[in-house]
Amino acid sequence: MDEQQNSSRTNTLGQAYLYGKGHIWNILRKWYLVLIGGLIFGGLMFFYAVIDQGSYVAHPVFTFESMEESGGMLSAAADMLGMAAPGVNLGGGNSINADYLIAIARSQRTLKTTLLREIKVRGFMDKSANHYANIYNLYEDEVLPPGFKFKAKSIRDSSYTRVEDSLLTKISERIKDNHLKAIYHRETLRLVELIIASKSRGFTINFSKELIKEVEKYFTENQIKRESETVNTLEKRADSLQQRLHAAEYALARWQDTRNRMIKARGSLDEVRLRRNVEILSILNAEVLANLEAAKFSKLQNTPLIYSIDEPEFALEFKKRPIIPFTAAGMGVGFILASLVILTRKAIKDSLDYHK
Numbered sequence: 001m002d003e004q005q006n007s008s009r010t011n012t013l014g015q016a017y018l019y020g021k022g023h024i025w026n027i028l029r030k031w032y033l034v035l036i037g038g039l040i041f042g043g044l045m046f047f048y049a050v051i052d053q054g055s056y057v058a059h060p061v062f063t064f065e066s067m068e069e070s071g072g073m074l075s076a077a078a079d080m081l082g083m084a085a086p087g088v089n090l091g092g093g094n095s096i097n098a099d100y101l102i103a104i105a106r107s108q109r110t111l112k113t114t115l116l117r118e119i120k121v122r123g124f125m126d127k128s129a130n131h132y133a134n135i136y137n138l139y140e141d142e143v144l145p146p147g148f149k150f151k152a153k154s155i156r157d158s159s160y161t162r163v164e165d166s167l168l169t170k171i172s173e174r175i176k177d178n179h180l181k182a183i184y185h186r187e188t189l190r191l192v193e194l195i196i197a198s199k200s201r202g203f204t205i206n207f208s209k210e211l212i213k214e215v216e217k218y219f220t221e222n223q224i225k226r227e228s229e230t231v232n233t234l235e236k237r238a239d240s241l242q243q244r245l246h247a248a249e250y251a252l253a254r255w256q257d258t259r260n261r262m263i264k265a266r267g268s269l270d271e272v273r274l275r276r277n278v279e280i281l282s283i284l285n286a287e288v289l290a291n292l293e294a295a296k297f298s299k300l301q302n303t304p305l306i307y308s309i310d311e312p313e314f315a316l317e318f319k320k321r322p323i324i325p326f327t328a329a330g331m332g333v334g335f336i337l338a339s340l341v342i343l344t345r346k347a348i349k350d351s352l353d354y355h356k
Contacts, residue, residue, distance in 0.1 A: 030342050037338025038331040045330025046323060054320030057197040058208040061309050062215070063190050064101055098184035101192050105182060105215050111172040112155050112165075114214050119206035128207050129171055135200050136174075143170055197319070204316060212308050 027034060104110055115129040129150045138144045144167055152160035155168075181195040196208045 026346050027339050027342055033342060034335050034338040037341075038334035041334030041337070042327050042331035046327040049321045049323040049326040053199050054318055055197040055199055056201045056204040057195060057317040057319055058204050059317070060194050060196070060208055060212050062101060062192045062194070062212075063309055064192070064219075098190070098192050101215070102182040102184065104218055105192075105194060105211065106176055106180060108169065108172050109155070110211070110214050110218065111175055111180075112168045114207065114210045115168055115171060116150060116152060116154055117210045117214075119203070119210060121200055121202035121206065128203070128210065129168060131200070131203055132171060132175075132198075132207075135198065135203060138171070143167075143174075201316060216308060 115132070116127055118125050119128050119131065121131045121135075127150050133139065133144050133148075139146050139148075148167070150164055150168070152164055154160070155165070179197050183193045183195065185191040185193060194208075194211070196204055196211070198204045198207070
């Protein structure tokens, strides 16, 4: 029994060896077809590498701190005085994380705003969107109407049209797909790297700078807005307490004038109540005013939530497809495809001969 199994296994391996040897021999006999396939694909990849203009790559890097760290003191003071419901942070917002920062940098709003800013490319000032359209021939590709130019100063400008918005959306999507990536370096402390690439050195540098400004502006304005809301809330609270304090003081003064210091049992109770109201409101008013001053100081000493620690200048990375590796890869693909064609033809021919 064991001898039969061993014999069967030996026969199977022998057949597989002969089958594989036959295919290899068949490929070697058609070596010229394999060579032609390799030369064709290698030539195509060589041509592609030669005409490739390469791209200039910028690597701006951000670090960031949480909004809770920036405004936590004010929020705690507000909670202590009962000016905010539990869990509501008046001094800050949700903490910034890497995903949030990346989402803002790649958002339609940020890209559209940046595309409408003027930058200098090859000594010529124009909007980033118009430069991009010329660099990548968007008119010939019919992405933009022939001769179309973006004119609006911003997406909030009254002259900003639906047509411009629609076309900017297309350009923004192209930039996100082909020219803008983001990496969160988890091994470091809160570092986000943007990777911005284009065929134009001037466009890469200046578009990157404007994009950095827009991202920083977004977070700074949001922080100032939150701190302004904190100041406004404290001011309203202070005004309300001062009105109540003045009313209590006037009530006490009227009581004293009416009684003319003639103390009776009931009058004594009224005086204690009125004086207690004045004292409590005075304490609350002093605390609110102190926190209002702290909020105003924090607003004046505002520190940005994100910091650009590496901006593109002259040290851009230039990337171009290497000719030799690309040609070799193309030839390898050509050899494989040509061999597969030869084997497929042989298999079809053997199958037809078998069924005759």
